[in-house]
Amino acid sequence: MITALRALFLLVLTSMIWVTTWAGLQCPLFSVPAPVAAHPWFVATMFDAYWGFTTFYVWVCYKETSWTSRIAWFVAVMALGNIAMASYCLAELSRAPRDGRLSDVLVARRSGAGWLGAALALAGVAVVVAAAMNSHPRR
Numbered sequence: 001m002i003t004a005l006r007a008l009f010l011l012v013l014t015s016m017i018w019v020t021t022w023a024g025l026q027c028p029l030f031s032v033p034a035p036v037a038a039h040p041w042f043v044a045t046m047f048d049a050y051w052g053f054t055t056f057y058v059w060v061c062y063k064e065t066s067w068t069s070r071i072a073w074f075v076a077v078m079a080l081g082n083i084a085m086a087s088y089c090l091a092e093l094s095r096a097p098r099d100g101r102l103s104d105v106l107v108a109r110r111s112g113a114g115w116l117g118a119a120l121a122l123a124g125v126a127v128v129v130a131a132a133m134n135s136h137p138r139r
Contacts, residue, residue, distance in 0.1 A: 057073065060074075076123075
């Protein structure tokens with residue numbers, strides 16, 4: 001099961017990096033036309049995504065014992081979504097042996113700030129700031 005989950009989250013991570021890179025090359029992140037951004041299904045999809053991110057974060061908050069790490073992962077998940085979530089899962093799965101028990105991955109708690117959460121939080125903030133700056137025409 002550990003090996004299958006590693007493959008799944010690697011697929012999620014690589015496909016999300018690919019599709020967000022592709023989309024970013026097509027148009028700026030915050031240049032969604034007003035009719036699209038106001039469309040009920042767009043709004044519903046955004047609510048669904050961010051409530052899913054929040055639900056996942058509750059698990060991260062349980063597993064991480066350091067508030068520094070918890071805050072870093074919150075920023076990373078909210079800014080990068082499934083990229084951060086797949087990265088967290090891969091990091092957790094990397095600590096388990098191939099024949100390890102899934103319960104050890106799901107409930108084992110860790111202490112320490114963790115460099116990955118902080119790095120992804122910084123990357124996420126940088127992406128959002130850069131996207132916001134590129135979505136407004138310069139004067």
